[in-house]
Amino acid sequence: MNSDKILKRVLFFSSLVIVMIAAAMVFSLFEGSLPSISKFGWRFLISDKWDPTQGSENYGALLFIVGTILTSVLALVIAIPLAFCTSLFVAEYFHGTKLASIVGTLVDLLAGIPSIIYGLWGFYILCPLVVEAGLSPQGFGIFTSALILAIMIVPYATSLSNTTIAMVPNDLKEAAYALGATRLEVIRTVILPNARSGMTASYILAFGRAIGETLAVTMLIGNENAIPHGLFSTGNTMASVIANQFGEASGLQLSALIELALLLFVITTIINAIGKYIIKKIG
Amino acid sequence: MKKSIVLVALLSLMTLGNKVSAQSISGAGATFPEPFYNAAFATYQRLANAKVTYGGIGSGGGIRSLKDKIVDFGASDAFLTNQELHGMPAPVVHIPTCSGAVVVAYNLPGVKQIKLTPTVLASIFLGQIRNWNHPALKKLNPGVRFPNKEITVVHRSDGSGTTNMFTDYLTKVNNVWRSKVGAGKTVNWPVGVGAKGNPGVAGAIHQTQGSIGYIGSEYAFAQREPSALIQNKAGKFIKATVASTSAAGKGKIPADTRVMLTNSSAPTAYPIAGFTWLLIYKDQAYNNRSLAQAQATLKLIDWMVSRNAQGLAVKTNYAPLPAGVAARAKAILRTVTYKGKRILK
Amino acid sequence: MDNIINIGKTAGLLSSIGYRKAKNNIFKILVMVFSFLTISMVFLIIGTLLVKGYKQINLAFFTQVAPDTFTAMMATANGEVIPGGIVNGILGSIYLVLIASAIAIPMGIVIGVYLSENSKKKYACVIRDLADIMQGVPSIVIGIIAYIWVVVPLTKGYSVLAGGVALAIMMLPLIVRSTEESLKMVPDTLKEAAIALGTPYYKVIWRVLIPTSFSGLISGILLAVSRVLGETAPLMLTTLGNPDVNWNVAKPGSAVPLLIWQFYNDPNMVNLIWSSTIFLMGFVLILNLISKWIGAKRK
Numbered sequence: 063m064n065s066d067k068i069l070k071r072v073l074f075f076s077s078l079v080i081v082m083i084a085a086a087m088v089f090s091l092f093e094g095s096l097p098s099i100s101k102f103g104w105r106f107l108i109s110d111k112w113d114p115t116q117g118s119e120n121y122g123a124l125l126f127i128v129g130t131i132l133t134s135v136l137a138l139v140i141a142i143p144l145a146f147c148t149s150l151f152v153a154e155y156f157h158g159t160k161l162a163s164i165v166g167t168l169v170d171l172l173a174g175i176p177s178i179i180y181g182l183w184g185f186y187i188l189c190p191l192v193v194e195a196g197l198s199p200q201g202f203g204i205f206t207s208a209l210i211l212a213i214m215i216v217p218y219a220t221s222l223s224n225t226t227i228a229m230v231p232n233d234l235k236e237a238a239y240a241l242g243a244t245r246l247e248v249i250r251t252v253i254l255p256n257a258r259s260g261m262t263a264s265y266i267l268a269f270g271r272a273i274g275e276t277l278a279v280t281m282l283i284g285n286e287n288a289i290p291h292g293l294f295s296t297g298n299t300m301a302s303v304i305a306n307q308f309g310e311a312s313g314l315q316l317s318a319l320i321e322l323a324l325l326l327f328v329i330t331t332i333i334n335a336i337g338k339y340i341i342k343k344i345g
Numbered sequence: 346m347k348k349s350i351v352l353v354a355l356l357s358l359m360t361l362g363n364k365v366s367a368q369s370i371s372g373a374g375a376t377f378p379e380p381f382y383n384a385a386f387a388t389y390q391r392l393a394n395a396k397v398t399y400g401g402i403g404s405g406g407g408i409r410s411l412k413d414k415i416v417d418f419g420a421s422d423a424f425l426t427n428q429e430l431h432g433m434p435a436p437v438v439h440i441p442t443c444s445g446a447v448v449v450a451y452n453l454p455g456v457k458q459i460k461l462t463p464t465v466l467a468s469i470f471l472g473q474i475r476n477w478n479h480p481a482l483k484k485l486n487p488g489v490r491f492p493n494k495e496i497t498v499v500h501r502s503d504g505s506g507t508t509n510m511f512t513d514y515l516t517k518v519n520n521v522w523r524s525k526v527g528a529g530k531t532v533n534w535p536v537g538v539g540a541k542g543n544p545g546v547a548g549a550i551h552q553t554q555g556s557i558g559y560i561g562s563e564y565a566f567a568q569r570e571p572s573a574l575i576q577n578k579a580g581k582f583i584k585a586t587v588a589s590t591s592a593a594g595k596g597k598i599p600a601d602t603r604v605m606l607t608n609s610s611a612p613t614a615y616p617i618a619g620f621t622w623l624l625i626y627k628d629q630a631y632n633n634r635s636l637a638q639a640q641a642t643l644k645l646i647d648w649m650v651s652r653n654a655q656g657l658a659v660k661t662n663y664a665p666l667p668a669g670v671a672a673r674a675k676a677i678l679r680t681v682t683y684k685g686k687r688i689l690k
Numbered sequence: 691m692d693n694i695i696n697i698g699k700t701a702g703l704l705s706s707i708g709y710r711k712a713k714n715n716i717f718k719i720l721v722m723v724f725s726f727l728t729i730s731m732v733f734l735i736i737g738t739l740l741v742k743g744y745k746q747i748n749l750a751f752f753t754q755v756a757p758d759t760f761t762a763m764m765a766t767a768n769g770e771v772i773p774g775g776i777v778n779g780i781l782g783s784i785y786l787v788l789i790a791s792a793i794a795i796p797m798g799i800v801i802g803v804y805l806s807e808n809s810k811k812k813y814a815c816v817i818r819d820l821a822d823i824m825q826g827v828p829s830i831v832i833g834i835i836a837y838i839w840v841v842v843p844l845t846k847g848y849s850v851l852a853g854g855v856a857l858a859i860m861m862l863p864l865i866v867r868s869t870e871e872s873l874k875m876v877p878d879t880l881k882e883a884a885i886a887l888g889t890p891y892y893k894v895i896w897r898v899l900i901p902t903s904f905s906g907l908i909s910g911i912l913l914a915v916s917r918v919l920g921e922t923a924p925l926m927l928t929t930l931g932n933p934d935v936n937w938n939v940a941k942p943g944s945a946v947p948l949l950i951w952q953f954y955n956d957p958n959m960v961n962l963i964w965s966s967t968i969f970l971m972g973f974v975l976i977l978n979l980i981s982k983w984i985g986a987k988r989k
Contacts, residue, residue: 066891073804077817079797080866083859084820087827090838115527147724155721165725167978168732173913174974175735176920176947178954179967181541183735185548193552200497200553202538213731221913222868225906229875244714260871263822267867270825276923277541285502285539296538301828302502305923306541308830309403310504310530312429323831330826334819371847371942373930380759380956387758387933398942400848400930401955415847542955567763567957632846661760 088327095321097314106321112287114307114315121318123325125289129297130329132204132290133279134272137211141268144212145219149261152220153227154253155245166224173217181281184210189282198294202284205293210278215268222267226260227253262341266334273330276305300326368641373400374407374420376542377445377506377561378621381663382420385654386645393648395641404506405530411437411624414632417642419624422506423530424603436627438681440674441602441620442649443663446562446590447511448572448617452550453477453492460485462576463518463608463616469557470498471521472536477555492555499549499558502539504530506621507561514607514617562590562618566662577616578608589615590664598670601677618664623649630684639683647689650674736971743964751775751965755934756949762958772959776966781935782850782944786925787915789854789939794861795911801862802869802907803895809874818870825863832856833924841928850936850943853929860921861914868910872903904988908981916974922947946970 098106102121109122148169156162188209189201197205230253238248254261284296285306300322311319367390372382379401386397400406404421411419412433424439449461461469465481468474474481477491501508512528526532540549543564550556550570562585565572574582583589593606593614606619623646629639648654655665666674679689750773757765757774765772801817808814836856845851876899884894900907925931930942931952950966953959 069892069895073800073807076797076800077804077814080801080817080820080824080862083862084824086839087824087831087835090835091831113533114529114531115533116529117527144724144728147721148728150721151725155718163982165729167975167982168736169728170912170916170978171736171971171974172732174916174919174970175739176922176950176967176970178922178947178950179739179920179963180735182954182963183738185545185552187734187738189552200538200549200556213735216728217916218864218913221909222871222906225868225872225909226875229872229903229906231877244710246714246717247710249717257875259874263867263871266822267825267864270822270863271917273826274828274831276828276830280502280541281545285541287533301830304828305830306503306539307531308405308504308834310405310506312405312408315531320834323828323834326826326828326831327823330823331819334822334826369941371930373848376955379952380958383933383952384758384760390933396934398848398930398932400926400942401952402926402930406927410848413842415841543957544954544960564957657760661763 088324091320091324091327095317095324098317098321101314102318106318107325110289112303114311119314121315123300123322125287126298126300126303126322127325127329128289129204129283130273130299130301130326131333132297133208133211133283133299134269135333136204136208136293137215137272138265138269140208140212141215141219141272142265145216145223145265145268146261148216149220149223149227150249153224154249157228166220169217169220171217172213173221175214177214177275177277178281180210180214180278184278184282192294200284202282202296203294204283204290204297207279207283207299210282211272211275214275214278215271218271219264219268222264223257223261226257226264230256258341262338266337269333269337270330273326273333274301276301280306300329368395368637370395370397370417370638370642370645371399372397372407372418372420372623373402373410373416374624375404375422375506375621376401377422377563378420378443378663380563381443381658381661384661385649385657388654388657389645389648393644395645397645403504405504408624411626417625417638418646420621421624422619422621423509424620424622425624435631437624438627438677439602439622439624440646440650440677441622441666441670442646442674443655443658443665444590444594444606444618444620445663446585446593446615446618447507447514447559448562448565448570448585449557449575450547450550450560450565450570450572451557452554454554456489456491458571458574459489460574460576460582463515466573466575467515467519467522469496470500470515470535470537471525472498494555497553497556498534498537499546499553499556500534500537500539501546501559502541505542506530506619507543507559508532510605510607510619511559511617513605513619517608518616562664563662575616577612577614578610579612579614581612583613583615585615585617587659587662587664589613590618591667593618594620594664594667594670598673600673602670602673620666620670625681627680628682628684629688630682636683636688639688643678643681643688647675647678650678739964739967739971742961743966743968746771746962746965747968751969752780753777756944756952757959759956759958762956762962766958766961772962776946776949776962776969778932778935778944779946779949779966780969782929782932782948783919783946785850785937785943786853786857786929786945787919789851790857790861790918791911791915793854793858794865794914798862798865798911798914799869799900799907801866803873803899805866805870806873806899807895809870818867821863821866824859825867828923829860829921830923830927832859833927835859836924837927845940847940848928848930848942849940850929851939853925853943853945854939856924856928857918857921860918860924864914864917865910868913869903869907872906872910873899875906876902901988905985908985912977912981915977919970919974920947922951926951 110124152162192201280302286296290297407419410416515522516528593609754775840852932944953962
């Protein structure tokens with residue numbers, strides 16, 4: 063019994079690591095954004111100006127918030143059907159076969175490609191396609207970035223889903239088949255409810271990856287500091303502008319960028335919470 | 346448990362193993378001179394048994410690293426303003442190592458060469474001239490057949506010394522630009538799309554017909570991008586080359602070399618050019634720095650501004666320092682002290 | 691629409707075997723189509739990489755350090771293959787991943803165990819949400835954090851250790867959540883049986899829960915490692931880069947993504963980025979195969 067208690071204590075204290083890291087992040091980011099917060103206050107959230115010119119500096123987060131939400135949500139919308147079906151393919155329809163093993167490995171390889179390469183691939187292959195389709199003059203834009211993001215996050219969405227779908231107990235599935243259920247019905251009534259927690263977790267993780275992606279987006283989104291007015295117009299995201307300007311920024315600009323990072327924390331929290339709520343309501 | 350102890354022991358052994366080795370120097374900063382610096386440092390490593398690590402994290406990152414005293418030298422395309430100098434913990438000196446230019450590249454199939462005046466250039470980037478068949482362009486280039494195509498402006502999305510040089514030039518030569526946009530590493534571009542890095546801009550220009558943009562010379566020269574001839578202060582239309590870039594440094598330079606070379610009055614100078622500097626503290630005895638470390642750092646920088654390294658600069662498409670500036674650089678190095686005593690003779 | 695359903699219900703159509711089978715088959719076709727789409731994307735991307743990069747792959751690639759721009763320029767001018775390789779990056783990346791894994795894997799698994807064992811508690815929900823939020827932090831911000839907390843105060847300079855810490859923070863949410871979710875899928879009956887037999891808690895975890903969910907744990911770890919192998923931004927602010935191989939954790943080190951970034955920005959070395967990426971893919975593939983082999987052995 064004693065060792066049990068000690069173990070439970072150890073487990074509890076280990077969880078504090080997450081709290082400490084998160085607290086350290088929030089603290090450092092908050093400290094760095096104080097100059098910007100004190101200068102702009104609430105207006106930062108609704109201002110669509112981003113002017114680093116010396117003498118007339120004025121920063122606002124609105125453009126980037128809109129761009130971030132548009133690209134990452136669109137990326138998730140594109141990625142979920144792809145990932146969902148691929149997970150069923152690997153973990154249910156062809157579970158245990160060599161084909162599933164190969165497909166699973168191939169998809170996992172996608173996670174190892176550096177984001178700069180995704181950006182370049184999108185630039186050389188996707189952009190010309192978009193230009194040919196007449197959707198955009200140079201191929202840059204929200205849609206192109208979202209498409210690349212979708213491909214990038216598919217392995218995150220499939221990895222955990224594959225595991226949880228495969229681990230649904232066989233006897234539950236067999237019982238359903240014995241009652242005359244079709245495969246779709248087994249999936250709907252047995253697999254999905256059981257695997258729901260894991261699948262939700264994987265989509266939230268995939269979304270996190272999308273919202274925080276910098277290089278690939280920055281190479282494809284056109285970096286125009288204006289509110290995007292359509293799916294194929296250019297725009298900018300928070301992660302992208304931070305990565306672009308951080309190297310050369312100082313003073314108030316640096317503080318504004320750090321405030322953007324802090325805001326991203328908040329936005330991720332809100333969207334994650336909304337996502338979890340929606341899933342709860344559907345199920 | 347056992348495995349982690351072994352791992353920790355191995356790791357500490359590895360740390361120990363490196364105490365007795367060549368002097369190691371670290372620097373960080375500008376990406377513009379990075380290819381030249383890497384080539385130079387590799388050569389220096391063979392000559393002097395000193396290992397130099399350099400990270401091209403951006404001029405801002407270089408200044409930040411120097412401020413935090415975690416590197417031996419910083420590198421920047423823009424010199425520190427008086428205000429920034431005050432913000433540093435101790436006096437800093439600037440040593441120019443080479444110069445570069447900003448070329449204006451374009452994508453017009455069939456067009457061999459175009460000439461631009463400062464006014465027309467600024468108007469294009471301001472969005473006032475929106476089509477290639479605008480009368481102002483036709484007037485400047487009578488023999489050229491311009492298509493009826495919209496001009497797509499491409500600029501940098503990331504903060505950069507190249508942008509700083511380009512916008513500094515436009516600010517000097519055009520009042521509208523000065524009041525509307527101004528100069529800086531990042532500015533509020535009136536028109537155009539942003540691409541990341543020189544490769545991004547070059548790639549965007551290649552893929553978009555009718556586009557125009559600015560690229561750092563180290564990239565443009567190596568890739569042989571077609572670039573426009575710009576009219577300089579003396580009225581001549583100059584092509585960006587290593588020679589015309591160096592010529593921009595031949596005028597009067599302040600003693601501490603902190604000057605923007607844009608819009609130079611030298612007759613053969615390319616008007617959009619500038620130095621890049623290495624930054625070090627004037628007094629090298631900080632943070633328990635050893636004399637040996639300070640000496641190694643200074644010897645490296647001294648070598649960088651001397652003939653062999655400058656010859657390497659030319660080979661890698663960078664403009665070497667004019668003789669007067671190189672001499673000035675060496676003089677500045679000899680004012681750097683360690684606990685009050687000069688380090689280099 | 692409602693009328694049709696009512697008519698259908700009366701005719702017993704909706705619950706007829708034919709209708710259910712039709713839905714089943716349509717769904718199967720949809721799954722196949724979307725899976726095919728995903729796989730073709732994979733082939734497109736990997737194919738592009740191979741086509742663009744195979745010429746630069748040779749033995750020297752794995753044994754020599756990165757070339758400088760002058761050497762590369764000379765080689766390209768003569769139409770030769772660019773000499774040199776990326777061994778400083780390869781060993782640097784492996785070193786970084788080892789350090790990051792040593793920090794993140796034990797911690798991630800332990801925290802995952804805690805979350806799965808206490809999943810109903812409010813505190814656990816907070817930890818879970820924090821982990822999900824951490825996953826959304828851009829890699830450059832994590833680099834900034836590691837700069838503030840390790841580079842400046844601890845190692846007083848750019849260092850491999852700072853890079854390892856930054857990568858560890860990035861690996862943590864993935865490992866924590868996949869451990870938690872994999873453990874949750876272990877049937878309660880197994881756990882209860884072990885407890886009923888009087889097994890102490892630590893043995894239940896070590897000998898029942900973890901082995902059963904092992905493949906899930908490995909997948910999570912593999913995904914986390916694959917991700918950090920390709921990260922650039924945090925490494926620029928922490929480990930900076932190094933022209934040589936470096937084993938000193940307190941000094942700057944190299945990594946393949948850093949080299950890729952360097953090659954990309956250098957007009958003479960841009961072609962090397964494809965072969966470097968092929969190497970990274972090959973490395974991830976090998977890790978994948980090893981983990982599948984371990985999983986198979988356990989069965």
